Amino acid sequence: MCIRDSSRAAKDPVSELDVKQKKFTRLLYNKNLSQKDSTFINYVYEEKINLHYWYAIGFNLTGSIILSYLLFKQNRPIVKVSAMLSLFGMSHLWMSYKINCRFEKLLHPYYEKYKIK
Numbered sequence: 001m002c003i004r005d006s007s008r009a010a011k012d013p014v015s016e017l018d019v020k021q022k023k024f025t026r027l028l029y030n031k032n033l034s035q036k037d038s039t040f041i042n043y044v045y046e047e048k049i050n051l052h053y054w055y056a057i058g059f060n061l062t063g064s065i066i067l068s069y070l071l072f073k074q075n076r077p078i079v080k081v082s083a084m085l086s087l088f089g090m091s092h093l094w095m096s097y098k099i100n101c102r103f104e105k106l107l108h109p110y111y112e113k114y115k116i117k
Helices: 009-012 019-028 035-072 077-113
Strands: none
Touching: 019 035, 019 077, 035 077
């Protein structure tokens, strides 16, 4: 649960978003957005969430557990756990970056079409 610092932040939850999320919100709630574009944008956003869940979390966590077990069979459990967490952290950051780049690349034409800055 997020504790808001001021009454203005309580009234305006958009102010807590980062720049890319604000830009996406402005695109999603644009008055001139056609139904076809809106459907595609929602599909791309749902695909981003799904890819993030399966690849950036599930696949990377499973891979890091298996790899740390295979590489560090003879070592103490603390070494296995630290290797697993470091492998997961690095692969999660890399995969999240790739998913976000793909998302931005798919939405870039819509930002230009509706002149969202």
